[in-house]
Amino acid sequence: MKIGEISERSGVSVRMLRYYETEGLLTPLRRDSGYRDYSEADVEEARRIRQLADAGLTIEAMRDLLPCIISPEPRFDPCENLRARLDGELEKLDRKLEDMARSRDLIASYIASLSP
């Protein structure tokens, strides 16, 4: 399938699909026309990349994690240092959660001082 179709089906923009290829996350074949030719498996892969990107993972992190994630569900594998990387991601998310909580409180305080 061409890039436009996998884009619609995966929710990943055409722009990002091309970018992920330069980063080695997705490697579609090329047709004689030069057009990228994606497989059905690439659709699942693109969706997983979207999920991880939404989770705040960097390209580098995804490059290490993707080959260790099997089914659509976060599943471990005989991969080694993965646990450490995932722990790091978890801490990163926790810090982000704390920052957001502070921001939430700030806005909430303004709202509170609005209608006393």
Next chain:
DNA sequence: ATTCTTACA
């Protein structure tokens, strides 16, 4: 109309 690459008021 769609995709490709390159580049950025």
Next chain:
DNA sequence: TGTAAGTA
């Protein structure tokens, strides 16, 4: 990440 430009 989007978009414009010039092709294929």
